[in-house]
Amino acid sequence: MGVPLFDTDTPRAALRGELEAAMTRVLDSGRFILGPEVAAFEREFADYTGAAHAIGVANGTDALTIALRALGVGPGDEVVVPSFTFYASAEAIPPTGATPVFCDVDPETFVATPEAVRAVLTPRTKAVVLVHLFGNVAPVAEVEALGVPVLEDAAQATGSRLGDALTGALGTIATFSFYPSKNLGGLGDGGAVATSDAALDERVRTLRFHGSPDKETFTDVGYNSRLDELQAAALRVQLPHVHGWCDARRAAARMYAEAGLGELCGLPVATPASDPAWNLYVVRHARAEELAAALRDAGIGARTYYSVPAHRQPALAAYGRDAVLPGTDEAARTHLALPMSAVLTRAQVDEVVAAIRGARL
Numbered sequence: 001m002g003v004p005l006f007d008t009d010t011p012r013a014a015l016r017g018e019l020e021a022a023m024t025r026v027l028d029s030g031r032f033i034l035g036p037e038v039a040a041f042e043r044e045f046a047d048y049t050g051a052a053h054a055i056g057v058a059n060g061t062d063a064l065t066i067a068l069r070a071l072g073v074g075p076g077d078e079v080v081v082p083s084f085t086f087y088a089s090a091e092a093i094p095p096t097g098a099t100p101v102f103c104d105v106d107p108e109t110f111v112a113t114p115e116a117v118r119a120v121l122t123p124r125t126k127a128v129v130l131v132h133l134f135g136n137v138a139p140v141a142e143v144e145a146l147g148v149p150v151l152e153d154a155a156q157a158t159g160s161r162l163g164d165a166l167t168g169a170l171g172t173i174a175t176f177s178f179y180p181s182k183n184l185g186g187l188g189d190g191g192a193v194a195t196s197d198a199a200l201d202e203r204v205r206t207l208r209f210h211g212s213p214d215k216e217t218f219t220d221v222g223y224n225s226r227l228d229e230l231q232a233a234a235l236r237v238q239l240p241h242v243h244g245w246c247d248a249r250r251a252a253a254r255m256y257a258e259a260g261l262g263e264l265c266g267l268p269v270a271t272p273a274s275d276p277a278w279n280l281y282v283v284r285h286a287r288a289e290e291l292a293a294a295l296r297d298a299g300i301g302a303r304t305y306y307s308v309p310a311h312r313q314p315a316l317a318a319y320g321r322d323a324v325l326p327g328t329d330e331a332a333r334t335h336l337a338l339p340m341s342a343v344l345t346r347a348q349v350d351e352v353v354a355a356i357r358g359a360r361l
Ligand SMILES: Cc1ncc(COP(=O)(O)O)c(C=O)c1O
Pocket: 059, 060, 061, 062, 085, 086, 088, 089, 131, 153, 155, 156, 176, 177, 178, 179, 189, 190, 191
């Protein structure tokens, strides 16, 4: 039958009529930039995350650079970031003028630990980017307790919980991506910054509009980085469904465990007190690449994501030359993403598990 790695089309298809009506509403309004849809989405997304403010920006990468700039990060500063993440988490740092300093991750949870962050802190550390990778929740409070502000990179973790709180409201400032395959995905690029600090909210709003608080005076060299009205309207249609979709992702993870996947590979390990809404369902296996190839032959979507971690990428290698990151190397070698979506069925899960069993690796 075959099982795709992810399926965002099926949930979105159910909302097609509402999405078309939202697109028509924007077209009829003639307002395409920073109009009522963006303002309403910012209010609704802030309410969803539990942060006091949310600011729409063009994508999750800009969100990171702008949030760092809002924190005052600049030339001469260091920003700690895990190397085992999507490249953009680290790529967003050099444009601020600061130096990325790579920290290790726990190869079971795939997120940074307070010990790994502490090991690379220096008097020049201005901020720590903690990535809620694959939807797992990084230890934000524990790292902020080290005395340094945390930027949550929640691009992959919309809807993940720590106790009663959602990602985006755990640290000083947070960033999101609405890339179409994310837990809340748009119909193109989009992103947001969330914070409960009114001064940071103002800074982000200024920076996303060319560094101008009033569109007349330009106080900073900023960015043209805005969420479009069309994207905001599409996101508003989907936002009320995200809670249910995230629960469906959690249920899919439980189905994998019930189907016996844990006998065949290392299941995803949620960090203490967290309840991840897995954006990617990433297991651990000693022969991950071989298993991925066998699964693809069987029609199952499976792939590794970060086999070459950020500190070994050509563009960032100069920053990572001295980094010794054994957890990162292990995670890079052993991780493997299996099919995950809000509409994954038990029959599909059984097919994936049977294919892994059949691969005999
Ligand atoms: C962890 C992480 N950070 C940042 C980004 C960047 O988001 P965007 O693609 O919207 O720029 C992504 C996106 O894919 C991501 O997975």
